[in-house]
Amino acid sequence: MQETKFNNYEIMYIVDDQNPEKANLIKKEFVEILTKNNGKITKEEDFIRQFAYKINHKNSGHYFILQLSTTPENIADFNRIFSIKQKQGDVVRKLVINLDEEKINTFKERKESPKKPEFTREYNREPRVKTLDTPKAEVKQELAKTNKEVTEVKQETQENSSEKSTKKENTEEK
Template sequence: MAENRVYEVVFIVDTDTSDEDLTRLTENLRGIVTDQGGTITKSEVMGRRQLAYKVGRKNEGVYVLFEIEGTGREIAELERRMRVSDQVLRYLTVRVDEDRRRAEKLKARRARKAAKRPFANAASAGGGRAAASSASNESRDNEA
């Protein structure tokens, strides 16, 4: 595996857990990830929130977000721990590196396109043609 993967892990913690228990839990989970060779690039408690539906007879939960860089092995272990834990009501892992790369590419392409047609005016904007064909643009306008 040449390149590392990036994951976003969101999990919901029971509101009955005290603040110190919450920090202990997150520290614990963080330790698991680093033990397995992953790095946590972002760790954020998103806060207490009303659940959209009941999860295990709970109406509220504390949302915590991790952003993890690694191979995927640490995710397996992390998920296993969260499954076992009574304090974690639910978790969701999403792989984000591929989507982000795609977004970067699209952004770069947009930038390139913008640079290519600095004098793009209203007439040629809709057609998606190069600015060089302004003559044909004019004729098209006449027809319309």
């Protein structure tokens, strides 16, 4: 005979609070599902509370909070039945938390000791900024030459345009 493993869970689910009798029937159904195969409820709370915002066009809901020890199969059945009830509009939301210390401790260990990622280049890429092979002084001299050439060209074009305008004036006077 196979031994069943029990895990500790905390389950919170919200039921539509418009019909209290229906809320209690849903609660009984969920408790029955979660306690089959010797599952045990250790703590149970329920209350009605306003939502911070509308959920499925509802302003408030009947909250049920259970702390229990049950099998993962019972949790799977609970999730399946909950999704059916949610499609019918009887329940609003749920939250299932596994409270097993081993899983919590391993998660804390992983969180506390993060490994630094190792980055390796898979290919050799040329740098994005290319450096000039020529020294700065040579570049400055070359820039000065091109600036001088540009100013000479500008002066020539201005002289040519002024000569053309004087020729036009002379032809108009004749």
